[in-house]
Amino acid sequence: MLDILWVLLCSGLVFLMQAGFMCLESGLTRSKNNINVAVKNFLDFGISVALFWLFGYGLMFGASQVGWLGWGSFTPTLSMPESAVFFLFQAMFCGTATTIISGAIAERLNFNSYLxxxxxxxxxxxPLFGHWAWNGLLADNSGGWLQIIGFVDFAGSTVVHSTGAWVSLATLLIVGARQGRFSKTGTANKIQGANMPFSVLGILLLWFGWIGFNGGSTLAFNDQVPGIVVNTMLAGVMGLLTAAALSALQHRRVEVEVIINGAIAGLVAITACCHVVTTPLAAVVGMTGAAVATVVEYWMVRSRLDDAVGAVAVHGGAGIWGTLCVALFGQLPLLDTGLTRLSQLFVQLLGCGICFAWAFGVSWVGLRLLNRVMPLRVPAQAEVVGLNISEHHAKTDTYDLFQVMDQQAETQDLSLRVPVEPFTEIGHIATRYNQVMANLERQHQQQVDDLGHIYHLVAIASSALETNTFTIQDPELEELSERYDDLGNLARVFQQLLMAVQTRQQTLETLWPLVMQADVGLRQQIVTKMVRDRLPTAGVAESDAIAHQMVTQLDQYATFADVLAAIDASIPQPANRPN
Known part of the structure; x- marks a missing residue:
């Protein structure tokens, strides 16, 4: 009964890893997709357990058909405690393999396609690869063909983790990278996760669950359990520290994503061999597992493969390394396969290769066919908006803010306001944004009013030139001069212009009697120029019939200033002429 209790407890710990994956992936992706990530993790667990009960368990642990597939035990009744707890533990493993895929292809995959x-x-x-490697875990089973030739994977570095990684890789190759992840020149652009502390919480939950993942794989509470748990913890720690050191050397800083994946890589690597290596070697396995994952992730980026959480590098690269460590560092008497170390290494390599060929090959073919019928990737606009909205219609405060911004950019309507959700962070942002827009609206209205005043000034000027009337003391000019610097300057300039024109008119009126004393030719030229330049001649030209007859004749002067200069030069100056 103690063994049953232990496996039952470990099943609960492995189930807790679902929460760890959800936190990890939600934090490493952008907030506009976090609901989609969480729902995928939640729902894929339900699908995994249901299908594993319907026929997955039978394919994996049913009576082996020449080592290739199981048959029997479909929809098991599980009336015996031993069989019930074994099924539960294995169902949690199946759910773990499936949920690994969710993070790798996050932020771009159609929700139904993921299901x-x-x-x-x-x-x-x-289930089928699990049959080849683990069918013999049940005492009455003969074992799958890989297990028969000596393949050892204690808790699933390859069976669980690499399987999920290779399906992820096939999916990534088909759906492609997220928008903006790589530039046209091939440069990788970092897409920052929304919540790094949430991701750190995720790895801590995963780490805690890994105690049950590896410790429960003994299927009994025996003297191996303490050493397995210690090896697991130490490998994770060394993976964490190794990743931190590599990050500091490469980037001159410790990046959160790197150390998270380093810890997971150490845990993945030790999973295959934690029962047959010594504690110092467990530390080596964890260190090298993190290094392998770092190299694989570098290759992924160079190959323009966009793994949102580094799942392929961590679960695939470190998974292969951990499986090979069974032969490299494992104690052969504890392995009890009857193989030499070199032969064991060959079998381990074969198992890794078969896992890749099976998981990658089947998923690649299946998803290529599916992609022709139903596109795996969401439309480009849906990816920009975010899968929370496009896939689940889960509106967010930021979405409302962006909608108002887009409407304002399109309509130029500054009166639009963002809905405010009280007592939230985005609500504070919306309130401040609305205040800014209110100020801008007031300034815009003031500018419209000022333009109205300017148009009025133009009307005054046009009317003055048409009617030859000049009003210097205009109330609106005085008001503008007092209220606004720029418009006030304009008003003062306009006043000075009017005063100058009025002064010139007075000068002409004073000079006119002298002009009338000049010869006829000069008078003709002066009057013609005055009419052409639209100068105030009302009440003057009418008194001289000769001038009216000569209005249409051309004169030799280009501007009115030339006329005035000619007057000043040719007419004798009286003693009372104004200056």
């Missing part, structure tokens, strides 16, 4: 991928993995890919 079909989850069904394919949990209903076919995982």
């Amino acid at each position: 079909l991928i989850a069904a394919l993995v949990s209903g076919l890919i995982y």
Whole structure:
């Protein structure tokens, strides 16, 4: 009964890893997609357990058909405590393999397509490879063909983690990178996750759950358990520290994403061999696992493969390394396969290769066919808006803010306001934004009013030139001069212009008697120029019939200033002429 209790407890710890994956992936992706990420993790677990109960368990642990697939135990009744707890533990493993895919292809995959991928993995890919490697875990079973030739994967570095990684890789190759992840020149642009502390919480939950993941794989509470748990913890710690050191050397800073994946890589690597390596070697496995994951992630970026959370590098790269460490560092008597170390290494390599060929090959073919019928990737606009909205119609405060901004940019309507959700961070932003827009609206209205005054000034000037009337003391000019610097300057300039024109008119009126004393030719030229330049001649030209007859004749002067200069030069100056 103690063994049953232990496996039951470990099943609960492995189930807790679902929460860890959800926190990890939600934090490493952008907030506009976090609901989609959470729902995918939640729903793929339900699909995995349901399909594993319907036929996955039978394919994996049913009576082996020449080592290739199981048959029997479909929809098991599980009346015995031992069989019930074994099924529960294995169902949690199936759910873990499936949920790994969710993070890798986050922020771009159609939701319904993901559910079909989850069904394919949990209903076919995982159970069949699991049969080849683990069918013999049940005492009455003969074992799958990989297990028979000596393949060892204690808790699933390859069976669980690499399976999820290779399906992720196939999906990434088909759906492509997220918008903006890589430039046209091939440069990688970092897409910052929305909540790094949430991701750190996720890795801590995963780490805690890993105690049950590895410790429960003994299927009994025996003397191996303490050493397995210690090896697991130490490998994770060394992976964490190694990743931190590599990040500091490469980037001159410790990046949160790097150390998170370093810790997971150490845990993934030790999973295959934690029962057969010594504690110092467990530390080496964790360190090298983090280094391998770092190299694989570098290769992924160079190949323009956009893994949103680094799942392929961590679960695939470190998974292969951990599986090989069974042969490299494992104690052969504890392995009890009867193979030499070199032969064991060959079998481990074969198992890794078969896992890749099966998981990657089946998912690649299946998803290529599915993509022709139903596009796997969401439309470009849906990706920009975010999968929270496009896939689940889950409106957010930021979405409302962006909608108002877009409407204002399109309509130039500054009166639009953002809905405010009280007592929230985005609500404070919306309130401040509305205040800014209110101030801008007032300034815009003031500018409109000022333009109205300017138009009025133009009307005054046009009317003055048409009617030859000049009003210097205009009330609106005085008001503008007092209220506004720029418009006031304009008003003062306009006043000075009117005063100058009025002064010139007075000068002409004073000079006119002298002009009349000049010869006829000069008078003709002066009057003609005055009419052409629209100068105030009312009441003057009418008194001289000769001038009216000569109005249409051309004169030799280009401007009115030339006429005045000619007057000043040719007419004798009286003693009382104004200056």
